[in-house]
Amino acid sequence: MEKSAIIDFGQVRELSTPEERFNPFRWYRKMREESPVRWDEERRTWDVFSYEEVKTVLDRKEIFSSRIFRDGKSLFENSLLNLDPPKHTQMRDIVNRAFTPKAMKDWEPRIQAITDELLDAAGGEREIDLVEQLSYPLPVLVIAAMLGVPAKDKRKFKDWSDQAVAGPANNSEEAINEQHRKQQQVVGELYAYFKEIIELKKQEPADDIISVLLEASVNGESLTEEEIVGFCILLLIAGNETTTNLITNAIYTFLEYPEVYRQIQNQPDELVPAAIEEVLRFRSPVQSVFRYVKEDVTLGGKKLRAGEYVIAWMGAANRDEKHFQDSERFVVPRKPNPHMAFGRGIHFCLGAPLARMEAEIALKAWIRRYPDFRLSAGFTLKPLESSFAYGIKELLLTV
Numbered sequence: 001m002e003k004s005a006i007i008d009f010g011q012v013r014e015l016s017t018p019e020e021r022f023n024p025f026r027w028y029r030k031m032r033e034e035s036p037v038r039w040d041e042e043r044r045t046w047d048v049f050s051y052e053e054v055k056t057v058l059d060r061k062e063i064f065s066s067r068i069f070r071d072g073k074s075l076f077e078n079s080l081l082n083l084d085p086p087k088h089t090q091m092r093d094i095v096n097r098a099f100t101p102k103a104m105k106d107w108e109p110r111i112q113a114i115t116d117e118l119l120d121a122a123g124g125e126r127e128i129d130l131v132e133q134l135s136y137p138l139p140v141l142v143i144a145a146m147l148g149v150p151a152k153d154k155r156k157f158k159d160w161s162d163q164a165v166a167g168p169a170n171n172s173e174e175a176i177n178e179q180h181r182k183q184q185q186v187v188g189e190l191y192a193y194f195k196e197i198i199e200l201k202k203q204e205p206a207d208d209i210i211s212v213l214l215e216a217s218v219n220g221e222s223l224t225e226e227e228i229v230g231f232c233i234l235l236l237i238a239g240n241e242t243t244t245n246l247i248t249n250a251i252y253t254f255l256e257y258p259e260v261y262r263q264i265q266n267q268p269d270e271l272v273p274a275a276i277e278e279v280l281r282f283r284s285p286v287q288s289v290f291r292y293v294k295e296d297v298t299l300g301g302k303k304l305r306a307g308e309y310v311i312a313w314m315g316a317a318n319r320d321e322k323h324f325q326d327s328e329r330f331v332v333p334r335k336p337n338p339h340m341a342f343g344r345g346i347h348f349c350l351g352a353p354l355a356r357m358e359a360e361i362a363l364k365a366w367i368r369r370y371p372d373f374r375l376s377a378g379f380t381l382k383p384l385e386s387s388f389a390y391g392i393k394e395l396l397l398t399v
Helices: 017-020 025-034 051-060 085-100 101-121 130-133 137-147 151-165 173-203 209-215 225-256 258-266 268-282 352-369
Strands: 037-038 045-048 127-131 291-295 298-301 303-306 309-312 395-396
Touching: 037 303, 045 051, 045 268, 051 298, 085 101, 085 209, 085 225, 101 130, 101 137, 127 130, 130 137, 130 225, 130 298, 130 352, 137 225, 137 303, 137 352, 151 225, 151 291, 151 303, 173 209, 173 225, 209 225, 225 258, 225 268, 225 352, 258 268, 268 352
Parallel strands: 045 309
Antiparallel strands: 037 045, 127 395, 291 309, 298 303
């Protein structure tokens, strides 16, 4: 089967159960010690686990290409994730206009207002589902406003995002084909949705990213409809899935490290930003990225051939004890903290400033309102069914 979409890489056999997906870190350590660069015969891919080798894969764009989707049907084929320079550079420059420091500053009061509204709505309840009531709707409402799409469609956005990051139930051909079918359905629904929005924006431009993209050009040529839709899909899914997981992972980690939470409560202005960076390292919302080998190269003593695929495990690199003292502990503040949760180089996440700002606003608001909270009785942990996105489907808290 041609590897043309994320799900075609199959499920990592070591991360086949919910427990393994939520706690892959022992396996990461084992791989760093025994086989930091390994060939997985079943999935026909290279896995890279150690910090230096992951860094090399992310940095050396001339060797490790991002253009891995080539079938015309994949979810991210027309997005920045699937482009190499010079096209990537030209198109990223356009989208960057929405993420300048000034643009982020302008969004701060709006994000604060949305956060307060969400927490006010949950104010009288003794039990809160953090995902459903805060960490999911906040980034969805923000990115919907930035794109200029209706906030009333936020449930659709969540469903599409869940399908986009989900993996197959197992490595059988039947399971892979079924997940591929589901993802193709998501592709069709997203394209239809955004094409309708684009037509509306052509008639009535507004102060939003889609309108900016419609007016933009690269080398004198307007962006194609497929390119604009590709941008929208990436921003919609990446803009809410990763931030949702960042906020949720932070609160869950605070439960595991109550003494650190007390410390953060006492110095929120100083320590909340540091805590966010440590959550990004400790429980990276994106655990891995994919690359395509453009020419033969030696990595970690192994010979990689042109045409092969590589999975760079940032979640493993971020626990590498050679680069992080007490790497298996949540330490706030941690200095230095050179994690790779947002990637590196030309594909460093352009939404990183937005994700950090949303998380800081949300966590400070939570700390003010809920100095004490605990897991609700009977809560069962349900990790995301994905080997590259890391998070929890729901988080029931008694406050």
